[in-house]
Amino acid sequence: MATAAESGDYTQGVDPELALKYAIQHMQGDRVEIVEGVIQGGSGEVRTPTWDHERAAERIRYQITERVRELGCITGSGNLDFPRSPNWYVPDLTVVPEELAAGAAALVPDQTLLIVEVTSETNAETDRIVKRRRYAEYGAPLYLLVDRMTREVTLFSEPGQLGYQAVDGPHPFGTPVALPEPFGITLDTDGL
Template sequence: MSTQPHSYAADDPEIALKYAIQHIRGDDRVQIVEGVIEPMSPTWGHEKPITKIRRQIESTTDKLGCVIGAGNIDLPGTSNWYIPDMAVVPEHLEEADVVVPDQTLLVVEVTSDSNGDTDRIVKRRRYAEFGAPLYLLVDRQERTCTLFSSPGELGYMKSDSCRFGESLRLPEPFDLELGTSEF
């Protein structure tokens, strides 16, 4: 898919739709999950775990030459265009309009009351299918964190989880204990 400004194949509905949501006027950001356009409007409670995770991994990501953010993630060949709550990508991609999941080092999603199953089921399956090496699910309703790894076409082959208040090991390239007591 081309990410050139104002360039898309009018006869390709996937590309036209993804182009359209990137060019919504104003500050509104939207994602597409299985063909459904969803506005992004996280609450402060939703943002808190992201802030706590960012602070814990920031020095490591700096050493790795990575950037942390909530940029666009495309799943080419599908009607999906995600804006994760947080992702870590190599610094050489910082100017990219969009990345694909296998270009990330870590993707983090935080559940909401309104769409927790999207993060628990749909995004977990799709991130694995498209090769995101690590997917961290912060489940605010269950008060757990689960790290999924070893992606494949049928899903993630490994998972480790903890209750809020415990720590969770982030493997290489991070190689650190993630504290969850402030989530």
């Protein structure tokens, strides 16, 4: 029997999910994601967020920073893996326990305390539908959607296999939005 190298079949013993996720971790680009098996970002596609987009994420970060430190957590936009799926996301803002972040290349959504996605014209439907479904399926406890297209904020909680069971919003920008425990703070959404 011929070996894989002799037969020209290099796919034997290769896990396509792991290979794809390994590849995107070594691509050039600030925000390389896999959304439902499609690579988004990298050197072939410009996905650099606009300053207005970054400003919205930063306004949320400013408001939660003190509480995040009290909880022994950090904020960032690190990699999130979705095992047994063709998904690998880089959220706009994530709160994770500091001890889990130490030395981690990626975390899974149920290891987060809060995930924030800020829509742009190119990703609004992905953030509204696909990511919301996947974050719930993988147990992200809180998902805050800052929808700049509709100028609304929605907080999703109580994740499950069929989606989030609790939805607070959508609220027009300017409406205070309460982040439940462990945060226990109210976000000012004016100017997002």
